[in-house]
Structure formats: C-alpha cells, structure tokens
Amino acid sequence: MYKIDAYIGSYIHGLNMSNSVNLTAQRVANFVPQIDKQQSFLWDLKMRGLGVRSTPKGKPSYIFQGRYQMQTIRVVIGSTGVWNIPQAREKAREIQREIDQGRDPRLVLNERKAKAKVVRQHKKKHSITIGELWDDYVAERKADWSQHTHRDHQKAMQEGGVVRKRWKGKKTKPGALAGMRNICIGDLSEQVVERVAAIETKKRPTQFRLALRMFRAFLRWAVEERGLTIEPTIARTRKLTRLVGKTVPKSDHLLKNQLASWFKEVTAIENSVISAYLQCLLITGARRNELLNLKWSDIDWKSSYITLHDKVDEFRPVPLSPYVRSLISVLPRENCWVFSSLTSKSGRLVEPSIAHRKACLAAGLQLTLHGLRRSFKSLTEWSEIPVGVVSQIMGHKPSATAEKHYTVRPVDLLLLHHEKIEAW
Numbered sequence: 001m002y003k004i005d006a007y008i009g010s011y012i013h014g015l016n017m018s019n020s021v022n023l024t025a026q027r028v029a030n031f032v033p034q035i036d037k038q039q040s041f042l043w044d045l046k047m048r049g050l051g052v053r054s055t056p057k058g059k060p061s062y063i064f065q066g067r068y069q070m071q072t073i074r075v076v077i078g079s080t081g082v083w084n085i086p087q088a089r090e091k092a093r094e095i096q097r098e099i100d101q102g103r104d105p106r107l108v109l110n111e112r113k114a115k116a117k118v119v120r121q122h123k124k125k126h127s128i129t130i131g132e133l134w135d136d137y138v139a140e141r142k143a144d145w146s147q148h149t150h151r152d153h154q155k156a157m158q159e160g161g162v163v164r165k166r167w168k169g170k171k172t173k174p175g176a177l178a179g180m181r182n183i184c185i186g187d188l189s190e191q192v193v194e195r196v197a198a199i200e201t202k203k204r205p206t207q208f209r210l211a212l213r214m215f216r217a218f219l220r221w222a223v224e225e226r227g228l229t230i231e232p233t234i235a236r237t238r239k240l241t242r243l244v245g246k247t248v249p250k251s252d253h254l255l256k257n258q259l260a261s262w263f264k265e266v267t268a269i270e271n272s273v274i275s276a277y278l279q280c281l282l283i284t285g286a287r288r289n290e291l292l293n294l295k296w297s298d299i300d301w302k303s304s305y306i307t308l309h310d311k312v313d314e315f316r317p318v319p320l321s322p323y324v325r326s327l328i329s330v331l332p333r334e335n336c337w338v339f340s341s342l343t344s345k346s347g348r349l350v351e352p353s354i355a356h357r358k359a360c361l362a363a364g365l366q367l368t369l370h371g372l373r374r375s376f377k378s379l380t381e382w383s384e385i386p387v388g389v390v391s392q393i394m395g396h397k398p399s400a401t402a403e404k405h406y407t408v409r410p411v412d413l414l415l416l417h418h419e420k421i422e423a424w
Contacts, residue, residue: 020045023085028052031060044085050092052080062088064095068104075105130188131157131181133226137218140225148289156211157181176200176211185228190237197243209244252371253378254282262367265359274355276327277339281369283324285376285394288369292349294338299328310395318393 020043021027033040033054041063044050053076054060062077077083077091098105134157142150159181160174179196180188193215200208216235222228254262269275281291290308298307304320320328334340337348344350353369360367367375373394380390 019043022046023050023052025085028060028080028085033060044089044092047089047092049096050077050089062091064092064105066096066099068099073104073106075109127184127186129181130183130185131159133185133222134177134181134218137221141221152210153214156214176204176208177215185222185230188230188234190231190234190240193235194237194240194243197240201243201245205245206247209247212240212244250368250371250374252367252374254365254367254371254375256379256382258363258365259379261363262360262365265363266356269355269359271355273331273339273341273349274352276331277349277352278356278359278369278372279327280324282372282375283321284318285373285380285390286318287373287395290395292339292352295336296333296338297336299338301325308395316392316395 019041023042023044023046027042031040031042031052031054033056035056039053039055042052042054049064049066051063051065052060053063060080062080062083063074064077065072065074067073075095077088077095083091095105098108134153138150138153138157141153145153156175156177158172158175159178160172162172177196179199180192183192197208197212200211212235219230219232219235223230263279266275266278269278277291280286281288284291286308287310290310293309294306298309299320300306301320304325305317306320307315308318309315328338331338332340334342335347337346339349340347341349356367356369377390377394
C-alpha cells in the first residue's frame with residue numbers, strides 16, 4: 001500500500017522540477033538532502049512527475065507529483081530501499097493514467113487500502129477453526145441452556161481420546177461433528193459437511209441428526225452474532241438431506257396385558273434403588289433425567305407432591321401418589337439424592353438402562369426408558385383421565401387455548417386423578 005502525502009499545494013504554471021536527471025541506482029543512492037531545507041527533490045527526466053524526496057531526518061522515498069483539477073498533488077510511492085527505479089516509473093505511469101481518466105489518485109489509493117483492510121479482516125475472522133468458534137458459541141450460550149443441552153453441545157464437537165473417569169482404560173469417542181473441528185470456518189463448504197455426514201450416518205445416524213440441528217443453529221449464530229459470511233445452504237443440501245434421512249419416531253410402550261410381566265421382572269431387580277426408580281418412572285410419566293435429579297429436598301411429604309426440574313419450565317409439581325410414596329420412603333438416605341448410588345462420582349444413580357434391558361428381556365419385551373413415559377400417556381386413556389391433567393403431570397406444554405389461559409389445576413386436584421391412574 002502507498003501513503004498519501006498530506007501536502008496539497010496551490011496550482012502553479014508548470015511544476016518546479018529544476019533538479020532533473022535520468023535516475024539511476026547510483027544517483028538515487030548518492031542523493032543527499034540540503035541541510036537548510038526541510039525536503040529536497042531529485043526528479044526523473046524519463047518519467048515526468050516521478051522523483052526522489054529526501055529529508056534531513058527521514059529516509060528517501062519515491063514520489064509522484066502532478067496536477068489534478070487545477071491543484072498540485074503529491075503521492076508517496078514508497079521507500080527507495082524497497083522499490084527499484086523501473087517499479088517506481090511503472091507506478092508513476094499508473095498514477096498518471098488515473099489522473100488522465102479524471103480520477104483522483106489519492107482517493108483511488110484510499111479505496112484500495114480500505115478494500116485491502118476489509119479483505120484482511122475477512123481472512124482473519126474466517127481463519128478461526130470451527131472448533132474454536134464452536135467453543136466460543138457454547139460458552140456464550142451456556143447461560144441460556146439446560147445442563148443436558150450444554151453437555152450435548154460439548155459432546156458433539158469433542159475430539160475424543162480423553163481417558164474416562166468412570167471406566168478405567170477406556171477413552172472418550174470423538175463427537176459426531178469432530179470431523180469438522182480443525183477446519184477453518186472460511187474453508188467450510190457443502191462438500192465438507194456432506195463428507196462428514198457420509199461417515200457419521202453409517203455409525204450413528206440418530207446422534208448425527210441431532211448434531212446437525214445444533215450445527216445449523218451454530219451457523220446462524222456465527223452469521224448474526226459474529227458477522228461471518230457463510231452460505232445458508234452449506235448444511236441444507238439435497239445430498240445432505242438424503243444422507244441424514246428422516247427421523248423415525250419411536251413408538252415403544254407397554255400394553256395393558258404386558259404390565260404384569262413388566263412389574264414382575266422390575267420388582268425382582270436386586271438393586272432396590274433401580275427397581276424403585278423404574279416403577280416411579282412409569283407411574284409419574286417423568287422424563288429420565290427429571291427423576292434421576294430428584295433430591296430429598298424436592299419432596300413435600302405433608303402436601304404430597306414432588307418438584308421436578310424440567311426442560312420446559314424451571315420446575316413443575318407432580319403429585320406424590322400412594323404407591324410412589326411407599327417406594328421412595330423406604331429408599332436409603334445416603335446423600336441428597338433420592339435415587340442414590342455409592343459407586344458413582346456424583347452420588348446418584350446414573351445408568352438404570354442396563355438393569356431395565358435385562359428385566360425387559362426376561363419379560364419378553366422391547367422397551368426403552370422413554371418408552372415408559374409413552375406408556376404412562378397411553379395407559380391413562382383406560383382411566384378416562386382428562387388429557388389436560390395428563391399433560392400437566394408429564395410436563396407437556398398446553399395446546400388448546402382453554403388449557404393455556406384458563407385451566408389451572410392445583411396439585412391436590414392432580415393428586416386425585418393421579419391416584420385413579422395408579423389404582424388402575
């Protein structure tokens with residue numbers, strides 16, 4: 001880039017270029033400024049307007065001096081130690097052409113500087129890796145997310161290879177988006193996303209579908225909050241949609257005639273905490289982690305309700321039905337957790353799925369923990385309980401206008417209905 005001299009003199013007839021010679025490397029090197037003058041000039045005979053300017057304290061530099069709109073203008077080309085004479089002459093011709101075409105070379109150079117600055121800033125912003133930007137995104141949004149959502153985002157982009165604390169000798173696996181972690185955001189393309197999708201959908205299609213939804217939200221944030229230039233179609237191509245496929249909702253649930261065999265095997269589980277947890281999960285219709293995070297302080301024995309921390313609202317009260325009360329009341333009070341564990345680092349039950357799968361296998365059933373929540377919803381229809389009551393107990397958002405704005409059921413009324421469900 002070239003500096004623009006601040007000097008703009010008044011127009012005179014002709015330019016004062018009395019000290020003119022055919023510039024050579026030796027003449028330029030030997031040019032010494034006059035001590036009694038602030039600046040001295042050595043002009044070139046070959047390229048009119050090109051000269052060498054030298055000051056007593058500064059280093060000599062090539063300049064161009066010409067006339068533009070009845071004014072004398074001067075543009076600094078660059079240091080004589082950097083530019084050679086042919087380069088300086090060519091630059092001087094370029095500046096003269098700008099003047100001949102009616103453009104102010106100073107403005108042209110300023111525009112080039114501004115564009116170059118934008119390009120540098122763009123490159124700098126887009127040189128950050130996706131992993132680094134993802135970490136910034138997760139840190140910034142952490143306050144707005146639940147612990148579960150925050151953990152999902154951390155896992156999605158984790159590099160893996162870290163020794164697990166709970167299982168010695170085992171290491172964490174790379175996240176579903178880890179294949180893009182070390183790629184610069186400026187190099188992100190549709191092909192990059194499709195290449196990662198082709199690999200991950202073969203191993204863990206469900207996890208990658210979730211990770212892709214998170215990635216799309218991340219890209220929107222990068223554009224809106226960080227001002228990055230990202231094509232909106234990068235994570236929404238037809239090929240990517242075909243690779244990922246559609247989400248097939250699970251529908252596993254207990255039928256009425258399967259309840260007896262399920263209860264038989266679950267009550268036979270040796271670990272009383274897991275056995276109680278699974279039964280409570282079915283009878284309350286709660287989400288897996290809502291019940292796992294239940295503390296003794298969340299139980300109001302006198303008013304017969306428990307407070308669950310859910311993902312829709314901050315918390316919701318759920319009736320403490322008689323059978324659930326009987327299960328919880330006999331559990332050991334090892335710590336603050338209702339469903340405690342002496343072997344886990346957190347002190348609470350972490351993985352009840354293994355015992356549940358074994359019990360279901362013995363009962364000849366295929367059922368997930370979330371399938372117990374679906375079972376609560378479907379089985380309550382046999383009791384002819386109002387849909388709004390069931391939704392409020394399960395923590396579903398009300399859908400109808402009447403439910404949203406007018407129907408507010410106290411916990412004791414929910415308890416009456418819940419007792420009917422449990423008794424059935």
